[in-house]
Amino acid sequence: MDEKTPKYTAPALEKGLDILEHLSRADGGLAQAEIARALGRSVSEIFRMLVVLQERGYIAFDTGSDRYVLTTLMFEIAHRTPLIRRLTTVAAPLMRDLAQRINQSVHLAVLAEDSVLIVGQVDPPARHIMTVRLGTRVDVWRASSGRVMMAFQPEDALSAMLARAPLPPDMSEAKLRADLAEIRRLGHEIVDSFVVKGVVNISTPIIDHTGHAIAALTVPHIERFGDKVSFSDCCVAAIDGAARLTHSLGGGVVGDGLPESFSRN
Numbered sequence: 581m582d583e584k585t586p587k588y589t590a591p592a593l594e595k596g597l598d599i600l601e602h603l604s605r606a607d608g609g610l611a612q613a614e615i616a617r618a619l620g621r622s623v624s625e626i627f628r629m630l631v632v633l634q635e636r637g638y639i640a641f642d643t644g645s646d647r648y649v650l651t652t653l654m655f656e657i658a659h660r661t662p663l664i665r666r667l668t669t670v671a672a673p674l675m676r677d678l679a680q681r682i683n684q685s686v687h688l689a690v691l692a693e694d695s696v697l698i699v700g701q702v703d704p705p706a707r708h709i710m711t712v713r714l715g716t717r718v719d720v721w722r723a724s725s726g727r728v729m730m731a732f733q734p735e736d737a738l739s740a741m742l743a744r745a746p747l748p749p750d751m752s753e754a755k756l757r758a759d760l761a762e763i764r765r766l767g768h769e770i771v772d773s774f775v776v777k778g779v780v781n782i783s784t785p786i787i788d789h790t791g792h793a794i795a796a797l798t799v800p801h802i803e804r805f806g807d808k809v810s811f812s813d814c815c816v817a818a819i820d821g822a823a824r825l826t827h828s829l830g831g832g833v834v835g836d837g838l839p840e841s842f843s844r845n
Contacts, residue, residue, distance in 0.1 A: 595621070596629050600638060600650070609647035664690065667786070667795055668700050670828050675702040675797070678821045682799065682814045683807065686821075687712050688786075689725035690795045694745040696726040699795075710779055710800040721747055721756065722774040724783035725796035731763035732785045732793035732834065767835015768819050773800060782815050784822035787831030794829070797822040 598619050603610060612630060616623045630648060633639045637653045667688065675686045679702040688700030696718040703709050720726035720741070730738055738760075747753060763769045773779035780801045785793035799818040801811060809817075823833060 592629070595619075595626065596633060599626060599629055599633065600654070603639060603648060603650045606649075609642060609645065609649035611647050615648065663794065664699050666829075671700055671786075671795075671797070671825055672702075674821055674825055675700060678702075678799075678817060679704040682809045682817050684799050684801055684809075684814055685709050685711050686818075687725075687798055687800070688795055689718075689723070689729075689798065691720065691726070691729055692717070694720055694741055696720050696723040696729075696796075706804065708802070708804060710776070710802045712800070718775075720745065721751060724769055724771055724773070724781035725798045727759065728763055728769050728783045728785040728796045729793040731760040731769075732787060732791070734792065765835060767833070768822070770815060776800070778802065780811070782818045784819050785826075785834065786822060786829065787826045787834055789830035791832065791834075797825060 599615060602615060602618055610618070612623055612626065615621075615630075616626050619626065630639065630641075634641055634648075637651055639648050640651050641648055667690070671688050675688065679686045683704045683706050685704055686700075686702045687698050689696045689698050691697070698712050698714055698716045698718075701712055701714050703711055718726065720730065730741065733741075742753060747756060759769075768782070768784040770780065770782050773781050781798055782801055783796055783798040786795040786797060788794045797818065799814060801814055803811070826832070826834075
């Protein structure tokens with residue numbers, strides 16, 4: 581048997597999952613014919629699936645545009661899982677306090693299917709902010725959150741991820757492993773954003789009692805005229821906040837501690 585051939589199949593279930601996954605990539609929703617065409621199905625094939633998904637609350641039909649859109653139900657279900665529920669409950673007040681003190685956005689991420697999933701987001705009082713939408717998925721190798729989490733994973737987990745998710749052409753495994761070793765030494769990563777020019781990510785892992793990262797706290801720092809909190813103080817506050825969250829979850833301190841100063845350059 582071909583290793584890629586599934587041992588068991590459930591065509592109806594797979595059809596429904598295909599619809600949900602495809603709708604998750606369409607910001608404005610999709611018409612029934614568009615969904616059918618994209619999935620290589622007939623309109624009649626997916627009609628009953630759409631009806632059931634709508635009745636169960638996973639999707640909604642916008643009568644104004646004749647398009648189907650995802651509801652927040654899947655996001656709500658994800659937040660019922662013990663790990664995410666506990667993380668967001670414990671982290672929420674700390675993130676709100678941190679965002680207020682440093683006047684920067686703060687987000688919380690976990691690893692999900694070899695991607696980084698944003699499960700918590702708090703905006704600061706500033707008018708100009710850098711925010712990441714809840715539920716956003718980011719390529720694990722190009723996200724600061726993903727890199728700091730992978731730096732504190734068991735070797736077998738890291739090797740398995742490398743096998744499942746090959747690196748992009750401009751990144752070698754040797755360079756990545758060197759970066760992860762440096763993150764382990766420092767206990768955090770401060771690096772220019774891989775996706776937004778001018779943003780510097782301050783990212784720190786959240787460690788559980790096993791010594792492995794279960795999440796990452798990240799401040800996507802933007803520099804504004806008249807900022808009252810220095811970049812150095814933002815770094816110290818973000819790393820200290822992550823350390824307090826780690827402590828509340830039973831984890832220990834990682835890295836060499838807090839340097840005396842930081843620079844954006």
